[in-house]
Amino acid sequence: MPRGGAFLVQTIAGRIRNLPLIKSFATEKKEEEKGVAAAGELYKANVQFQYIQGVLVSYLFVTEAVGIVAAVIWGSMLLRNGEITLEAWLAFFLFVPMVNNVLRQFSALWTSVKELQGRAARMSGIMDAPQEEQNSSAPADIPAGDVAFRDVHFGYGESGEVLSGLSFTIPRGKATATVGVSGSGKTTILKLLERLYSPTSGSIQVGGKEIAGLNLHSWRDSISYVTQDAAVFSGTVRECLTYGLPRQFGDGELMEAAKLAGIDGYIAQQPGGLDAPLAIWGSGMSGGQRQRLVIARELLKGADILLLDEPTSALDAEAAAAVSDTFYTRFHGRTIVTVTHELNFIAGADKIIVLNQGKVEGQGSHEELMKSCESYRKLVEEQSYQEVFA
Amino acid sequence: MKKNTGGYTPEKASFREYLGIFMGIKMPWLFIILIFAATIATTFAGLFLTMFTGDMVDAQGNVPTGQLVRFALGYAVMSVCLAGQTIFQGIASERINLGLRQKLWRKIVYTKQSCYDVDGGETLVSRVTTDCDFASKLLTTIVGFLSIAISLATYISSMYHLNVTIANYTMLLIPLSILIGWGYAKLKFLIAQKTQAMLARTTSYLAERTSNLALVKTSNAQELELRQGEANFQAQYEMQIKTGLMSAFYTALQTLYNIVSILIPFIAGAGFVAAGKMTAGEVVAFYGIAGSVGTYFTNVIDSVGTIRQANGALARVINTMKLPDEQNASGATVDEPDRDISFVDVDFGYGEEPVLHQVSCQIPKKKVTAVIGANGSGKTTLFRLIERLYDPRKGSIRFGEKDADSYDLHAWRKAFGVVAQGSPLLEGTVRENICYGCQRPVSEEELIKVARKARVYDFVSKLPEGFDTLVSPGGANFSGGQRQCIAIARAMMCAPDYLLLDEATSNLDAHSERAVMEALEELMRGRTTVIIAHSLATIRRADHVIVLREGQVEASGSPRQILEASGNYLSKVMNRKRPNMA
Numbered sequence: 009m010p011r012g013g014a015f016l017v018q019t020i021a022g023r024i025r026n027l028p029l030i031k032s033f034a035t036e037k038k039e040e041e042k043g044v045a046a047a048g049e050l051y052k053a054n055v056q057f058q059y060i061q062g063v064l065v066s067y068l069f070v071t072e073a074v075g076i077v078a079a080v081i082w083g084s085m086l087l088r089n090g091e092i093t094l095e096a097w098l099a100f101f102l103f104v105p106m107v108n109n110v111l112r113q114f115s116a117l118w119t120s121v122k123e124l125q126g127r128a129a130r131m132s133g134i135m136d137a138p139q140e141e142q143n144s145s146a147p148a149d150i151p152a153g154d155v156a157f158r159d160v161h162f163g164y165g166e167s168g169e170v171l172s173g174l175s176f177t178i179p180r181g182k183a184t185a186t187v188g189v190s191g192s193g194k195t196t197i198l199k200l201l202e203r204l205y206s207p208t209s210g211s212i213q214v215g216g217k218e219i220a221g222l223n224l225h226s227w228r229d230s231i232s233y234v235t236q237d238a239a240v241f242s243g244t245v246r247e248c249l250t251y252g253l254p255r256q257f258g259d260g261e262l263m264e265a266a267k268l269a270g271i272d273g274y275i276a277q278q279p280g281g282l283d284a285p286l287a288i289w290g291s292g293m294s295g296g297q298r299q300r301l302v303i304a305r306e307l308l309k310g311a312d313i314l315l316l317d318e319p320t321s322a323l324d325a326e327a328a329a330a331v332s333d334t335f336y337t338r339f340h341g342r343t344i345v346t347v348t349h350e351l352n353f354i355a356g357a358d359k360i361i362v363l364n365q366g367k368v369e370g371q372g373s374h375e376e377l378m379k380s381c382e383s384y385r386k387l388v389e390e391q392s393y394q395e396v397f398a
Numbered sequence: 399m400k401k402n403t404g405g406y407t408p409e410k411a412s413f414r415e416y417l418g419i420f421m422g423i424k425m426p427w428l429f430i431i432l433i434f435a436a437t438i439a440t441t442f443a444g445l446f447l448t449m450f451t452g453d454m455v456d457a458q459g460n461v462p463t464g465q466l467v468r469f470a471l472g473y474a475v476m477s478v479c480l481a482g483q484t485i486f487q488g489i490a491s492e493r494i495n496l497g498l499r500q501k502l503w504r505k506i507v508y509t510k511q512s513c514y515d516v517d518g519g520e521t522l523v524s525r526v527t528t529d530c531d532f533a534s535k536l537l538t539t540i541v542g543f544l545s546i547a548i549s550l551a552t553y554i555s556s557m558y559h560l561n562v563t564i565a566n567y568t569m570l571l572i573p574l575s576i577l578i579g580w581g582y583a584k585l586k587f588l589i590a591q592k593t594q595a596m597l598a599r600t601t602s603y604l605a606e607r608t609s610n611l612a613l614v615k616t617s618n619a620q621e622l623e624l625r626q627g628e629a630n631f632q633a634q635y636e637m638q639i640k641t642g643l644m645s646a647f648y649t650a651l652q653t654l655y656n657i658v659s660i661l662i663p664f665i666a667g668a669g670f671v672a673a674g675k676m677t678a679g680e681v682v683a684f685y686g687i688a689g690s691v692g693t694y695f696t697n698v699i700d701s702v703g704t705i706r707q708a709n710g711a712l713a714r715v716i717n718t719m720k721l722p723d724e725q726n727a728s729g730a731t732v733d734e735p736d737r738d739i740s741f742v743d744v745d746f747g748y749g750e751e752p753v754l755h756q757v758s759c760q761i762p763k764k765k766v767t768a769v770i771g772a773n774g775s776g777k778t779t780l781f782r783l784i785e786r787l788y789d790p791r792k793g794s795i796r797f798g799e800k801d802a803d804s805y806d807l808h809a810w811r812k813a814f815g816v817v818a819q820g821s822p823l824l825e826g827t828v829r830e831n832i833c834y835g836c837q838r839p840v841s842e843e844e845l846i847k848v849a850r851k852a853r854v855y856d857f858v859s860k861l862p863e864g865f866d867t868l869v870s871p872g873g874a875n876f877s878g879g880q881r882q883c884i885a886i887a888r889a890m891m892c893a894p895d896y897l898l899l900d901e902a903t904s905n906l907d908a909h910s911e912r913a914v915m916e917a918l919e920e921l922m923r924g925r926t927t928v929i930i931a932h933s934l935a936t937i938r939r940a941d942h943v944i945v946l947r948e949g950q951v952e953a954s955g956s957p958r959q960i961l962e963a964s965g966n967y968l969s970k971v972m973n974r975k976r977p978n979m980a
Contacts, residue, residue, distance in 0.1 A: 013527065016526075016527055017523060017527050020503070020522075020523050020526050020527065021523045022824065022825055023507075024506070024514070024522050024523060025822075026822050026824060027507075027511065027514060028511060028782075028787060028818070029818065029822050029824070030507070031511060031724075031785070031787055031811065032785055032787075032811060032814070032816045032818070033811070033812075033816075033834060033835030033892075034807075034808040034809075034811040034812045034835065035834065035835050036507045036508060036808075039507055040503065040504050040507045043500075043503040043504075043507070043526075044500045044503060044504070047496055047499040047500050047503065047526075048496065048500075050496075050499075051492050051493070051495070051496040054488075054492045054495075055488070055489055055492050057488075058484075058485060058488025058489055058491075058492060059485060059488070061484060061485075061488060062481050062482075062484040062485030062488060063481070065480060065481060065484045066477050066478075066480055066481030066484070069476070069477045069480050069481070070477045073473035073474070073476065073477055074473075076473065077469065077470045077473055080451070080454065080466070080469060081466050081469075081470075084454065084461050084466070087458065094455070094458060094678075098455065098682065101451070140615070166862065168860070168862075189879075195877065199612075202612075202615075202616050204612055204615065204616070225618055228615065228616055228617075228618045229618055231616070233616040235613075236878055239610050239613045241606060241607065241610070241613070242606060251617050251619055251622075252614075252617030252618045252619030252622060254618075318878075321878075
C-alpha cells in the first residue's frame, strides 16, 4: 500500500525544519530525492483512488443507463400493446434518472461512512487512552515533609529499565542536587515526581503519604518544573508569565519577578512590553532569554517544591551564577531538587545524590561524598580540572 | 526573526508566470487529448440519445428493434466515455500535481536560507502538499473550457433547429443563471480564504500545544487550553455554518431556476404542439437539450470559481519558485592546501538590526580557534557566515587571499564538519544519523570505532536494536547528552578538513564532556577548528582566541594574552569554580 498525504507532510516538514542542517552537510541531493520519492508515493496512492473513482462513476452511470434503456424498451413494448399510455411512459422515462440520483447519494454517503470509519478508529484510539488519575476527591492540601523514593523501578517501555530500585530522600526545605552521567535517570526522577509517569514498582512519598493518592491538580500546583529546553508557548509575555497560574497578577508583580530573573530588560525593549507577542516555538528569543522568562514564571508561581532540570545549561557563567543565586536565596526554605552537572549548583546544595545506572551510588554532603563515593570524586575532579585557572 | 501573522494577503502572479509553472513538468499530453476526445464523444452521444428519445415519443412506441439496439449502444458508448474521462482526468491530474510538487521541492532545497527565516516552515509545507494540487485543477479546467465551448455550440444550434421561439426563451434564462453562479462563486471565494486562514491558525495552535502536552499538565493549564481550543473550534464552526447557509441558499436558487427552465419548454411547447407546429417528441428532445445546456453553463461558472481558487494557490507556488537560489554555479573545489580563513570588515544582520558590526578576525589554518562571548554576541552567526548559509552585508570572508564566494558552495560546506547547538538529528536509524553526509560506504568496524570515540557506543550497544534503533522525530527518545554524542560521531565520521563546534559539550556531565573533548582533540589535531567555548579549559587548549562582544571583536590573540587582557569580561562570561570547592 503506498503511503499517502500524511507521509508526504511528515517528510517535507521534517526536512524544512532541518534545512540548515541539510545545507551544512551539503546533502541537498539526497534530501531532494527523499522528498521526490514521498511525492511519488502520494501519486501512486492517489492514482489507485482515481481508478476506484472511475469504476464507481461508470458503475453509477451504467445502472442509470440500464434503467433508462430498460424503461424505454420495455415501455415501448407495453405502449404498443396499449397497456400503458404515452404520458405514463414519459413519466417513467423522466423518473428513472431521479431514482438514480437518490441511489447515487446513497453510495456517496456509503463512501463517506467508510472514510469516516477509518478516522473514527484513529480517534477512538486516542479517546480510549488511559486518563491521568486526577484524584479530585482527595483533599486539596498537600502534606508537608520529606520526599522519599522507596525502591522505585521504572522504564519507558521496551528500552529497558531506567531506574532499578532507587531509594533516597529529598529533605524538605533544603536544596538537593542530583548528579550522574547522561542517561542515568536524573530527568526521569523529575518526571515521576510530576506524576507524568508512574513507577512500575516501589513508591514515592511526601510526608509519609503516597503522591499517587494525592489530588493531582493540587500536587502540580505545589511544584515548579523548569525543564532543560525552557519551553514556552506562543502568546503574549504576560500570558507566558502567568501561564496556568490560579490568580491574576498586576504588572508590578510581573515586572518584579522579571527583574529577579534578569529578563526585565528584554521585556522593556519589546514593543508593547508585557503585551508583546512571543513567536511560535519561542523562536524570537535566544535560549538564555527563554530560560529567564521561565524562571520568572516559576517565581510568580511560588511553589513549595522546585524541580530544576539543568536550568542554566544555555546561560553564560555570569547569568548562570546570578540565576543559581536567585534560586538558592529567593527560594531558601523551599524544597529544591536540581538535576545538574554544573559545580555551581552542586556546591550550593545541602545534599547531593549520585546516580549511576538507575541506582543511587551515594548520598550526602560534598565532603562526605568526596570521601565515600568513587564516581562523585571523579566527577568533581574532572569538572575542576576543566575550570582551573592557569 | 518574527513572523507577520496578521491577516490574509492574497498573492498574485502574471498570466505568463502561470503558464510557466507547467514548463519543465512532464505533461501527460496523451491523457489530455484522450480526455478531450472522450468529452466530445460524450457530448455527441448525449445529443444523439436525446434526439432519439424524442423520435421514440413521436413514434408512439413503435420503434423497430434495430433502432432500440442503436439506442442501447449509444448508452454503452456514453458509459465507456464517461468512465474513461474520469479515469484519464484523474491520472492526468495526479501526474501534473506530482510534476509540480517535485519541481517545487527541488527548488526549495536549494533556496537561500534567509528566505525561510521570515516565512517559517509551516506555510512552506502546505505549498508543496496542498497548493500544488491546484496545478492540475487549473489545467483540466482550461481543457474543460474548450470542450464545453464545442458542446455548447452544438447543443445550442440543435435547440434553435428545433424551435426558434422556445430557444430564445431558454437563452434568456441563461444570463440569470450566470449571475447567480457568479455571485455565489465570489462569496464562496472570500469565505474560503478566511476559512483557510482560520484553519491554518487552529492547526498551528494545535501543533504547538500537542508538541508539549507535558508543559500543559505541569502548569495545570488544562482548563486554559480547553477554553482556548474551544474558542478556536467555535470560530471554525461559525465560519462553516456561514458557508453552509450560503450553500443552501444557492441550492435553493438553483432549484428554482431548474424548475423554471423545465417549465418553459413544456408550457411553450404545449402551445406549439396544439398548433401543430411541433411534435410531442420534439418537445421532449428540447427539454433534454435545454437541460444539458443549463448544466454546461453551470459548469462554466464553477470552473471560473475553481480557476480563481487555483490562482491563489498557484501564485504562492510561483512566488516560492522566484526566491533566490543559493549561488552555486561557478566555483573551485576546496582541494587546495589549508589556508587561513579571515573576516574582513564584515557587517551582517538577519533583519533590520545588525548582529555583527565591522568584524575582522583571523582563523589560522591547522589551529584551534576558540570564539567566546556572552549570549547574543554573534558567535553562532559567525558560524553561519563561515558556512555561507548567509552572505555578509558588507565586507567579505576570505580563504587565504581569495574570496570564500569563489568556491563551489557544496564543496565548501562539505569541507566543514558541524556540531550545531541543539544537535538536531534527522529521522532514521542511529546508524543513518552517524553516517549522514558521508558519501562513502562505512564498514561496521569503522562505525563502532567512531561510536566508541564519541561515547555513543556505550549507550547504543545497550539498546535492543543497537545502531538500527530509530530516532523519533526531534530525537525525543534520547537524552540531550546522547543526542550530542551522536552529532559528534556524525562529525567525526565525515572526517572533514575543518571543524565548527558550537557549544559542543554543554549538555554533558563532566565525565562525558571530558571523554568527548579528548576524542575531539584527536580529531582537531592538524585540522583547522573553530569552537564556541564556554569553559576556560577549552580556551586554554586553543591556539588562538577571539572574543566577541555585542557583535564586535573585543580582542583576539593567544589564550595567555586574552586571559591577561580581557580577564574582567571573561570571568563574567566563563564558568568559574566556587571558592569553597578549592
